[in-house]
Amino acid sequence: MKAGIDIGSVMTKCVIVEGNRVIAKTISRSGPMPEKIAENILQQALKNAGIEFSQLEKIVSTGYGRHIFSLNHKTVTEVSAAAKASFYLSGEKPCLVIDVGGQDTKTIEVDRRGEVVDFLMNDKCAAGTGRFLEMMATVLETDIYGLGKLALSATKPVVINSTCSVFAESEVVSLLAHNERKENIAAGLLNAIAARIATMMSHFHKDVPVVFCGGGANIPGLKESIEKISGRQIHILENPQFVVAFGAAIS
Amino acid sequence: MTQKKFLDNFRDEIQKGFVSDRISPNNIAELQKYKRKSEIPSMENFYEAIENFENKKTFELEKPSVGYFCNIVPEEIILACDLHPVRLCCEDQVCAQAGEEIAPGDICCVIKSICGKFYGRLYENLNLVIIPGTCDPKTKLAELISPLKEIYFLDPGRDSDYLENAAIWESRYTELFDFLKKRFHKNPGRTQLISACHKTNKRTEIFRKIYQLRTDYPDSINVFDYYIMIYASFFMEIELWNDFAEKVYSQALEKKKTQNKPRILLVGTPVIFPNFKIIDVLEQSGLAMATDIQCTSFGRFFNPVEIDEDTESGIIRALALKNIAGSICPCLLNLEKMANLIIDTVNQYNLDGVIYYNLRLCQVFEIQTAILRQILKQRNIPFISIKTDLGKEDTGQLKTRLEAFREMLESHRK
Numbered sequence: 001m002k003a004g005i006d007i008g009s010v011m012t013k014c015v016i017v018e019g020n021r022v023i024a025k026t027i028s029r030s031g032p033m034p035e036k037i038a039e040n041i042l043q044q045a046l047k048n049a050g051i052e053f054s055q056l057e058k059i060v061s062t063g064y065g066r067h068i069f070s071l072n073h074k075t076v077t078e079v080s081a082a083a084k085a086s087f088y089l090s091g092e093k094p095c096l097v098i099d100v101g102g103q104d105t106k107t108i109e110v111d112r113r114g115e116v117v118d119f120l121m122n123d124k125c126a127a128g129t130g131r132f133l134e135m136m137a138t139v140l141e142t143d144i145y146g147l148g149k150l151a152l153s154a155t156k157p158v159v160i161n162s163t164c165s166v167f168a169e170s171e172v173v174s175l176l177a178h179n180e181r182k183e184n185i186a187a188g189l190l191n192a193i194a195a196r197i198a199t200m201m202s203h204f205h206k207d208v209p210v211v212f213c214g215g216g217a218n219i220p221g222l223k224e225s226i227e228k229i230s231g232r233q234i235h236i237l238e239n240p241q242f243v244v245a246f247g248a249a250i251s
Numbered sequence: 252m253t254q255k256k257f258l259d260n261f262r263d264e265i266q267k268g269f270v271s272d273r274i275s276p277n278n279i280a281e282l283q284k285y286k287r288k289s290e291i292p293s294m295e296n297f298y299e300a301i302e303n304f305e306n307k308k309t310f311e312l313e314k315p316s317v318g319y320f321c322n323i324v325p326e327e328i329i330l331a332c333d334l335h336p337v338r339l340c341c342e343d344q345v346c347a348q349a350g351e352e353i354a355p356g357d358i359c360c361v362i363k364s365i366c367g368k369f370y371g372r373l374y375e376n377l378n379l380v381i382i383p384g385t386c387d388p389k390t391k392l393a394e395l396i397s398p399l400k401e402i403y404f405l406d407p408g409r410d411s412d413y414l415e416n417a418a419i420w421e422s423r424y425t426e427l428f429d430f431l432k433k434r435f436h437k438n439p440g441r442t443q444l445i446s447a448c449h450k451t452n453k454r455t456e457i458f459r460k461i462y463q464l465r466t467d468y469p470d471s472i473n474v475f476d477y478y479i480m481i482y483a484s485f486f487m488e489i490e491l492w493n494d495f496a497e498k499v500y501s502q503a504l505e506k507k508k509t510q511n512k513p514r515i516l517l518v519g520t521p522v523i524f525p526n527f528k529i530i531d532v533l534e535q536s537g538l539a540m541a542t543d544i545q546c547t548s549f550g551r552f553f554n555p556v557e558i559d560e561d562t563e564s565g566i567i568r569a570l571a572l573k574n575i576a577g578s579i580c581p582c583l584l585n586l587e588k589m590a591n592l593i594i595d596t597v598n599q600y601n602l603d604g605v606i607y608y609n610l611r612l613c614q615v616f617e618i619q620t621a622i623l624r625q626i627l628k629q630r631n632i633p634f635i636s637i638k639t640d641l642g643k644e645d646t647g648q649l650k651t652r653l654e655a656f657r658e659m660l661e662s663h664r665k
Contacts, residue, residue, distance in 0.1 A: 078655075079658070080662075103648070115659070116655070116659040116662065118628065118634075121648075121651075123639070203621070
């Protein structure tokens with residue numbers, strides 16, 4: 001049995017596999033002491049799986065905190081882990097992976113051998129990431145899932161001109177002050193993110209299936225928004241938030 | 252208040268904020284960090300030279316000093332006039348922050364750093380500054396610092412076609428030569444020009460040996476030492492630099508060892524001390540920078556002056572051929588030629604991938620990223636573009652990208 005631990009900027013996820021079958025998964029907010037959190041959720045996952053630590057053949061860590069986890073046997077980047085898992089979960093076929101995480105958004109092209117051919121990530125600013133939506137959700141007095149739900153009821157999505165978190169926040173505050181419906185603002189925010197992702201997708205081959213993972217895939221309406229802007233069908237992988245941890249476990 | 256009085260007050264304010272108390276200690280701490288990584292004893296000469304320079308001792312020279320930017324300014328003409336050339340390009344975050352008082356935030360950090368240094372009175376001992384019209388920000392930079400320092404503006408145009416422009420370039424370089432002679436009361440001619448070319452050609456000869464050694468064995472001279480040597484060449488006496496570099500080469504020959512890291516070509520905006528973030532992350536990510544295409548290293552040193560006709564005008568034409576026709580700056584080199592240069596370099600040195608390094612707001616580099624990516628992808632050359640600035644807060648993010656790039660390259664090798 002093997003464990004994969006994805007220590008992300010917002011959430012830490014753990015998956016235990018037997019062969020390639022998931023037997024336990026746990027999740028917690030990363031917080032200021034991510035290594036401690038990672039140890040805790042590993043213990044919780046072991047408990048859920050009903051196994052001892054000594055029964056783990058290998059622990060692979062990934063995510064931004066991958067190097068701080070001292071119990072690991074190996075580290076792998078979240079790009080490789082997402083590719084590995086997506087290839088396996090797509091029936092071992094080439095695919096284009098969208099991974100919207102807390103701190104960054106990635107698009108990864110995976111070939112027929114399951115290898116990464118090319119990838120793109122957002123640069124240092126938070127534009128296009130889960131963190132951006134989290135900040136905007138706070139302004140709308142909800143969380144990111146609530147933001148997605150609001151967007152589903154939009155009648156006339158606004159156009160958000162900036163994906164810079166600071167300016168977008170001002171723009172949202174200004175729209176609220178002008179009595180714009182929260183639903184329309186939420187849909188505008190999702191469209192702004194979706195447009196950035198669609199641009200990233202345009203750099204890759206267009207004849208492969210697109211799969212979606214990461215916490216962002218759980219946001220209601222985001223997949224549909226990307227589909228509409230990119231003109232491509234997107235399949236959300238099962239348990240999208242755990243895909244990278246799963247990829248680490250089977251790396 | 253007169254303009255001069257206003258500027259003096261302004262400079263006093265800036266200077267109070269940052270100069271002598273902050274810049275040198277910051278940079279010297281960085282310098283010590285890289286010095287500890289060095290395995291070549293004679294690198295000590297370069298580290299010491301930089302430490303002295305950061306403490307502003309080097310500017311106390313007997314010869315008048317002439318500052319300049321970009322390779323299109325011919326060092327050989329400055330040397331022929333028995334003047335000391337100092338390349339002023341810099342990427343210093345503390346200076347850039349101070350420079351924002353003069354140059355607004357959305358301007359390339361090199362320009363902001365330079366403004367910070369000038370307004371912080373770090374270049375007081377320069378007698379003259381030659382600024383080329385290579386890019387728009389440099390053109391305006393001449394205006395920004397002209398109240399503080401005597402400026403010579405060199406504008407040979409932005410077309411690198413030799414046949415079309417040889418006459419213009421010769422004329423611009425001759426005007427510069429004549430100006431320097433008059434300004435500094437010198438009377439050099441053909442002999443002094445040839446002697447200056449011999450000095451820079453000697454430097455090219457040594458640099459090529461080092462460049463070749465590093466492409467074969469990137470660990471022979473670590474990447475920090477490589478860029479430290481380059482930075483030292485900005486201000487050191489050229490013959491002294493040549494002596495020191497020759498010693499480094501001899502000692503590095505004994506450090507030849509094969510390694511298995513993916514071999515990288517680093518292309519794009521220059522790496523200038525103290526801004527070593529990209530090479531630091533590259534190293535930490537398990538990649539080996541085997542070679543580079545940058546204006547401060549390869550672009551500056553690789554081509555010799557090839558004199559076909561040893562008259563004064565023949566030498567000046569040879570300088571223009573080397574410095575302008577041979578420029579690798581995207582202001583002059585078109586995209587197709589840049590792509591071919593990258594492809595040829597990757598093939599010639601058997602490299603695994605290309606990192607296209609883009610310091611934010613250097614638009615001429617940034618604008619060609621997407622097309623270069625497509626061209627190289629068609630040739631199956633792995634490519635990653637990194638856009639960043641002088642701040643260190645994105646180091647973790649960059650590390651993830653470059654580690655992922657390394658994992659990708661390793662899987663391709665299998």
